[in-house]
Amino acid sequence: MVNGSNRCSQTIIDMERQWYTISVYSENNVGLLNRISGIFLKRHINIESLNVSKSEIEHVSKFTIVIYSTEDWARKIVGQIEKQIEVIKAFYHTDDETIYQESAIFKIASHLLFDERQIQNIIKESNSQIVTVSRDFFVLAKTGRRHEIDEMHDALEPFGIMQFVRSGRIAVTKATMPITNILEEFHNQ
Amino acid sequence: MIMGISSIKVERMNTETLRKEERKTSKTIRISGAEAIIHCLLAEGVDLIYGYPGGAIMPVYDELYKFQDKLTHILTRHEQGATHAAQGYARVSGKVGVAMATSGPGATNLVTGLADAQIDSTPMVCITGQVPRHLLGSDAFQETDIVGISTPVTKWNYQVTNASEIPEILAKAFYIARSGRPGPVLVDITKNAQFDELDFSYEKCTGVRSYKPVPEPDLKSIEAAAELINNAKKPYIVFGQGVILGEAEEQLKALVEKAGIPAAWTILGLSAMDTEHPLNVGMVGMHGNYGPNVLTNECDVLIAIGMRFDDRVTGSLDTYAKQAKVIHFEIDPAEINKNVSADVAVLGDAKRTLELILPLITKNEHKEWRAEFAKKYQIEYDTVIKKDIEPTKEGLTMGEVIEQINKASGHKAVVVTDVGQHQMIACRYAKFKESKSNITSGGLGTMGFALPAAIGAKMGAMDREVVAIIGDGGYQMTIQELGVIFQHNVPVKIVVLNNDHLGMVRQWQELFFESRYASTVMTNPDFVKIAEGYHIKSRRVVERSDLKDAVVEMIASKDPYFLEVRVEKEDNVFPMIPSGASVSDIRLK
Ligand SMILES: Cc1ncc(C[n+]2csc(CCOP(=O)(O)OP(=O)(O)O)c2C)c(N)n1
Ligand SMILES: [Mg+2]
Numbered sequence: 190m191v192n193g194s195n196r197c198s199q200t201i202i203d204m205e206r207q208w209y210t211i212s213v214y215s216e217n218n219v220g221l222l223n224r225i226s227g228i229f230l231k232r233h234i235n236i237e238s239l240n241v242s243k244s245e246i247e248h249v250s251k252f253t254i255v256i257y258s259t260e261d262w263a264r265k266i267v268g269q270i271e272k273q274i275e276v277i278k279a280f281y282h283t284d285d286e287t288i289y290q291e292s293a294i295f296k297i298a299s300h301l302l303f304d305e306r307q308i309q310n311i312i313k314e315s316n317s318q319i320v321t322v323s324r325d326f327f328v329l330a331k332t333g334r335r336h337e338i339d340e341m342h343d344a345l346e347p348f349g350i351m352q353f354v355r356s357g358r359i360a361v362t363k364a365t366m367p368i369t370n371i372l373e374e375f376h377n378q
Numbered sequence: 379m380i381m382g383i384s385s386i387k388v389e390r391m392n393t394e395t396l397r398k399e400e401r402k403t404s405k406t407i408r409i410s411g412a413e414a415i416i417h418c419l420l421a422e423g424v425d426l427i428y429g430y431p432g433g434a435i436m437p438v439y440d441e442l443y444k445f446q447d448k449l450t451h452i453l454t455r456h457e458q459g460a461t462h463a464a465q466g467y468a469r470v471s472g473k474v475g476v477a478m479a480t481s482g483p484g485a486t487n488l489v490t491g492l493a494d495a496q497i498d499s500t501p502m503v504c505i506t507g508q509v510p511r512h513l514l515g516s517d518a519f520q521e522t523d524i525v526g527i528s529t530p531v532t533k534w535n536y537q538v539t540n541a542s543e544i545p546e547i548l549a550k551a552f553y554i555a556r557s558g559r560p561g562p563v564l565v566d567i568t569k570n571a572q573f574d575e576l577d578f579s580y581e582k583c584t585g586v587r588s589y590k591p592v593p594e595p596d597l598k599s600i601e602a603a604a605e606l607i608n609n610a611k612k613p614y615i616v617f618g619q620g621v622i623l624g625e626a627e628e629q630l631k632a633l634v635e636k637a638g639i640p641a642a643w644t645i646l647g648l649s650a651m652d653t654e655h656p657l658n659v660g661m662v663g664m665h666g667n668y669g670p671n672v673l674t675n676e677c678d679v680l681i682a683i684g685m686r687f688d689d690r691v692t693g694s695l696d697t698y699a700k701q702a703k704v705i706h707f708e709i710d711p712a713e714i715n716k717n718v719s720a721d722v723a724v725l726g727d728a729k730r731t732l733e734l735i736l737p738l739i740t741k742n743e744h745k746e747w748r749a750e751f752a753k754k755y756q757i758e759y760d761t762v763i764k765k766d767i768e769p770t771k772e773g774l775t776m777g778e779v780i781e782q783i784n785k786a787s788g789h790k791a792v793v794v795t796d797v798g799q800h801q802m803i804a805c806r807y808a809k810f811k812e813s814k815s816n817i818t819s820g821g822l823g824t825m826g827f828a829l830p831a832a833i834g835a836k837m838g839a840m841d842r843e844v845v846a847i848i849g850d851g852g853y854q855m856t857i858q859e860l861g862v863i864f865q866h867n868v869p870v871k872i873v874v875l876n877n878d879h880l881g882m883v884r885q886w887q888e889l890f891f892e893s894r895y896a897s898t899v900m901t902n903p904d905f906v907k908i909a910e911g912y913h914i915k916s917r918r919v920v921e922r923s924d925l926k927d928a929v930v931e932m933i934a935s936k937d938p939y940f941l942e943v944r945v946e947k948e949d950n951v952f953p954m955i956p957s958g959a960s961v962s963d964i965r966l967k
Contacts, residue, residue, distance in 0.1 A: 199642070215405050215588065216587075219537075220525055220526075220529060220535065220536070220537075223526060224529050224530075227529055227530045231530060236599075265712075265716060266713075268711060268712035268716070271711070271712070272710065272711075272712045273588075274534045274554055274588065274589045275588050276584060276588060277588040279589075325755050338790075359468050375587060
């Protein structure tokens with residue numbers, strides 16, 4: 190299967206690939222996450238990040254899923270997701286079309302805050318907040334684009350990070366979501 | 379476990395009389411979850427279900443016993459058989475088929491049928507018992523996560539852990555199974571929810587707010603489609619099961635006749651249009667007809683109606699109908715541009731959208747274009763069909779058996795096929811006057827489908843002749859369902875086309891694996907004796923001179939009948955589009 194021409198078309202496909210943020214508005218249901226993740230599994234597409242939360246409308250959940258794929262796949266996946274009974278509406282957007290953020294928290298040994306000047310500079314430059322300081326450790330929180338968090342992580346790593354965690358992407362679209370009307374209808378029911 | 383049941387029973391009997399009173403006076407009655415399940419089924423118009431009992435579903439079976447005058451339960455010999463029977467019933471009647479099983483192995487045995495119903499859009503509700511709620515997640519005896527397992531193969535599924543949820547969830551299950559693009563639904567009900575009481579009242583589900591089963595037709599797309607059709611020189615229709623599910627057969631015929639457009643069926647669309655209609659040009663796909671396949675790449679407008687461009691239909695997508703404008707009539711938005719991109723997508727229920735487009739269509743005949751199909755048919759007839767249905771060689775062919783069945787049944791039988799060469803031959807040559815008459819496992823290709831599906835089909839259409847055409851391989855996958863046929867005297871006609879091989883796989887081995895017949899040769903038992911063991915009238919045909927008489931006898935029989943026909947062992951099915959090849963490269967030999 191791996192021959193010259195196939196590779197060539199593979200690179201073309203790779204070039205067409207980019208980050209897509211999939212937003213799914215749904216009923217709040219136990220099995221739905223399984224159902225949705227199965228759609229990616231069936232197509233062998235990796236979920237790069239996943240966030241589930243409430244949405245702007247009461248009792249409506251919102252999944253924010255990030256994938257790296259072609260537009261064709263993003264569209265087809267959204268079609269399959271939207272088909273699920275408890276899904277109200279699903280959308281996909283490119284990074285340009287969204288305002289998106291991720292959050293990260295770092296747990297670092299307290300003495301470093303005093304011993305290592307550089308750390309204080311990193312905190313300032315990265316625009317992160319100190320959430321708490323105790324005798325043994327302090328906690329830094331940072332919200333931003335993924336690369337900003339990556340940069341901060343790389344800067345802190347040489348000093349030692351006790352714990353690190355980053356959230357899934359959360360995003361809102363620049364344009365209005367065409368969902369709003371439907372949701373309002375629900376709201377009025 | 380058993381003790382649990384009897385103690386609850388005593389308690390229930392005490393309230394029995396009281397409850398009868400209540401039923402008359404108020405809409406709400408206090409009953410057990412198990413009894414509620416029966417009332418839900420009755421309220422949905424269900425009078426027949428297929429299933430198999432076991433520990434976790436026993437309370438429901440106990441109620442089935444009490445309600446047996448209103449609701450017939452057919453004990454299949456395997457839960458897979460229950461699902462296929464429910465599918466056969468659903469496909470022939472258009473109603474929702476119902477299957478029931480216990481937890482654990484009972485539930486997992488439903489998976490093949492669920493997957494089959496999912497890919498072939500068959501309305502089915504499966505009810506499974508589950509361990510009591512307090513044991514969930516404890517690896518209890520016969521606990522299995524059937525909701526997790528069945529998620530990818532169901533349109534919807536749900537686990538009920540509370541008796542009070544039963545009416546609403548079952549109402550929703552039936553609604554979802556039958557509405558829009560139909561499909562299978564599984565409801566898993568914990569044992570405590572079956573025992574516990576609830577205040578029961580039933581309201582049919584009329585909508586789920588997050589689910590829009592039928593998209594509103596968009597008049598602009600209908601106008602655009604009409605314009606393409608009216609200006610086409612070589613328009614071509616390919617119709618699928620959407621026409622049958624949407625009961626749009628009349629509308630399809632009207633469109634075809636008014637616009638003079640040749641129309642071909644997908645395997646699941648077969649019987650939506652009389653096979654003898656002069657504009658019905660045959661089958662598309664891997665073993666479809668020659669003209670319908672090659673002319674796909676010559677038409678100028680391809681009108682796909684209720685079909686989903688399966689790879690077995692299209693062959694290589696890179697060379698599929700590239701020259702044509704594509705109009706796609708479809709109920710499921712996710713099918714649009716999934717495999718073949720549509721120039722015009724007409725979303726909606728086929729009956730509705732075809733009704734809307736009809737007045738916009740100008741009359742036409744397309745004589746020259748139709749003559750192309752006739753020419754191609756002649757080529758196929760000379761090289762393939764004649765040899766298949768009027769063979770001169772010694773060995774019997776599958777095609778001539780189908781031809782005899784056509785003659786004996788007057789094109790009126792429901793034909794249920796299994797999977798393999800016999801299926802392709804039957805779908806190529808069987809003749810149909812009526813819709814909902816071709817029952818086969820198309821999308822999943824499930825061997826073992828036909829025998830139980832034929833039982834369901836017969837029960838769903840008692841006034842119709844039901845003939846199952848099965849291979850010697852697939853027959854042995856669900857052969858135990860002969861027990862149902864015997865026990866209930868289900869007058870289905872079973873034809874096993876015995877070639878002593880897993881014929882279709884053998885054909886691929888011959889064509890693509892240099893005839894290395896790995897595990898496709900079978901030493902078969904005496905099928906006639908087996909049928910006799912079940913007291914089913916049976917006959918074996920080994921010679922051509924005997925065939926017609928045997929088929930006539932079979933069709934005339936009022937009782938179930940088993941016919942084994944020994945056919946040529948190494949025949950191949952042609953034409954054939956090798957997998958991944960273009961429809962234009964269909965092989966005639
Ligand atoms: C459950 C299942 N297992 C395997 C297959 C693969 N398969 C497709 S056709 C076929 C051979 C069927 O043999 P038989 O039932 O004798 O029919 P024939 O092709 O000989 O008419 C097989 C093994 C299948 N479709 N379904
Ligand atoms: Mg065989």
